[in-house]
Amino acid sequence: MSTSLFDLMRSRRSxxxxxxxxIPAETLALLEEAASLAPTSRDRKPCRFYTVTDKAQLAQLAKAKAAGSAFTAQAAAAIVVAADSTVSDTWIEDSSIAMTYMMLAAEALGLGCCWVQMHLRSDENGISAEENVRRILALPEQFxxxxxxxLGQKEVTP
Ligand SMILES: Cc1cc2nc3c(=O)[nH]c(=O)nc-3n(C[C@H](O)[C@H](O)[C@H](O)COP(=O)(O)O)c2cc1C
Structure with a gap:
């Protein structure tokens, strides 16, 4: 492992x-590239990455679950990892590795980011957070x- 990767792992915080x-479009593209470089079981690559910068959609994502996601409304972007469960039964593992690659890439690019969990969570009306994200992004049921x-630029403290 290179020293610089180890330094990134040490310095990264949510x-x-x-x-x-x-966030410039080319920076968001680099994050998507990082996610797509993550290994997947049997190289099935079930994950798709959806970059959201629209404020209204970010506000919707912020409410996709009852707690721990409100700050998304103030984010510059969100990158949703959605996996086709008919392509691979290891969609949880594959998605999680992609999320981790993106987190480290974000740190390398000087961006702030936080993982926002959707799987196994629900909104304040008891509706599945995953179902809410599928509705917001018009994704089919198997995703x-x-x-x-x-994601957003880190605040600079004076
Ligand atoms: C699987 C997973 C789910 C997480 N879900 C959330 C979340 O929904 N909301 C949130 O604010 N932070 C979430 N986090 C961030 C953790 O709270 C955070 O990584 C942990 O407290 C350690 O802090 P650090 O990332 O600054 O080292 C999640 C992290 C992981 C790995």
Whole structure:
């Protein structure tokens, strides 16, 4: 393992408050590339990555579960990891590794991010958080959503 990767792993923290600046499209593309480089069982690659920057959709994602996601409304972007469960039965593992690759890539790019869990969670009306994300992104039923990364520029403390 290179020293720089080890340093990134040491310095990374979950960031839930962001400076207001947008994230350049090429930076978001790099994060998607990082996610797509993650290994998957039998190389089935069941995951799709959906980058959300629309404020209204971010606000919807923030309410997809009852707690622990509200800060998404102030994020510059979210990258949702959705896996086709008919492609692979290891969608949880594959999605989680992709999330982890993206978290480390975000740290390498100087961005703040936080994993927001959807799988096994529900909103304040008891509706599955995964179902809410499928509705927000118009995804078919077989797509399972472990979670998404909320992302933004790190706030600079004076
Ligand atoms: C599987 C998983 C689910 C998580 N879900 C949430 C979440 O829904 N909301 C949240 O604010 N943080 C969430 N986190 C972030 C953890 O709370 C955080 O990683 C942990 O407290 C350690 O802090 P650190 O990331 O700063 O080292 C999640 C992390 C993981 C790995």
């Amino acid at each position: 960031i839930r408050a962001y400076a207001g600046d947008p 399972r959503v472990v979670g998404f990364l909320a």
